[in-house]
Amino acid sequence: LISRLAVALKTDLERRGEGARTLALLLFRVDGAVSRIAVGTSRPMREPRLIQRLFHERLTALEQNIDAGFGFDLVRLSVLSVAAFDLVQGNLTGEAEDDDADIALFADRVRARLGEAAVLKPVVVESHLPERAVKSVPFAEAPQRRAPAAGRAAPPRTAPPMTIYPPERPVRLFRSPEPVEVPATEIPEGPPMNFRWRRALYRVARAEGPERIAAEWWRQLPGEEEAPTRDYYRIEDSEGRRYWLYRQGLYGNAPQAASPRWYMHGVFA
Structure with a gap:
């Protein structure tokens, strides 16, 4: 039934040049009770098959909470919010050149079943401190890369030459830095010769650094003590x-x- 309603909805959306961002399914029970089930999309959507998939996941999650009573005599599919829908440029095979479409649909289906906070996306933040440089936001709220519209050629995939190379960062960054015991260093300002972490002793084979990162002094409140300066090292142990x-x-x-x-x-791969 949702698929049939979505087909009629697609015609109206195409005429307006829009896609749905939030849809609501209203179930009117014969005794007057109304059930309202909503789903959100990370991208504008109007394909009936995709809309049906989202409501399938949502209805599966709410199956035990829906009381049909003596049945429903009216079902309505509504669009609560819309956005401009740009046609995606296709290639010679007839497939759209949008690498993020499958990821967006997967995230929408997971969110429909498990909730809005089930899928998070890292977003870069303007900060040189490692723990503040990235934050996780709900997938639907993260900025999306727009696909090229129909009639316009896709931009070349070659990245422009970079003159400044960002410093290497670990694959896994700890939420809170963990204390490490360093018994000795070659020089006071140099890297450690070995260190003890989580009760295990590691012998340093190679070290690169330091990369000095100072505190964000403009965030410091009057009278507050200035945060210490950090000297980062990339360390490789004997193994x-x-x-x-x-x-x-x-x-x-x-x-x-x-x-x-x-x-x-943090630790590298």
């Missing part, structure tokens, strides 16, 4: 495993200055 360690604080000449401490912030 070839790679880690991302940093030393918090600098060695000072004042006797009351606190000794720098070491932390594990």
Whole structure:
């Protein structure tokens, strides 16, 4: 029934040049009770087959909570919010050149069954601190790469030459840096010769650094103590495993200055 309603809905959306972003299925029971079931899409959608898939996942999740009573005498499919729908440029095989369409549909089906927060997407944030440089947002709220519209050629896939190469970052970044014991270093400001992490001793074979990252002083409140400077090192142990360690604080000449401490912030592949 949803598929038949979506076919009629597609005609109206095509005439307007729009696609649905939020759809609602209204089930009117014979005794007057109304059930409202809504689904959202990360991209404008008007294909009946895809709309049917989303409601299939949603109805499967709500199967035990829907009380049909003595039956429904009216079913209505409505569009609550719309967005402009650009036709996607196709290739010689007749398939649309949109690599993210399958990922978007998969995320929409998972969200329809498990909720809006079930699928998150990392988004780059303007910050040089590693823990603030990326945040996770709901998939539907993340900026989407727009596919080229019909009649316009797709842009070349070759990236422009870069003059500044970003520093290497670990594949897995810990939510909270973990303390590391460093018994000795070659020089006070140099990388560790070995370190103990999670009760295991690791011997350093190679080290690269430091990459100095200072605190964001413009976020500092009046009277608040300035956060220590960090010196990051890419460390490889004797077994070839790679880690991302940093030393918090600098060695000072004042006797009351606190000794720098070491932390594990991430691991490489």
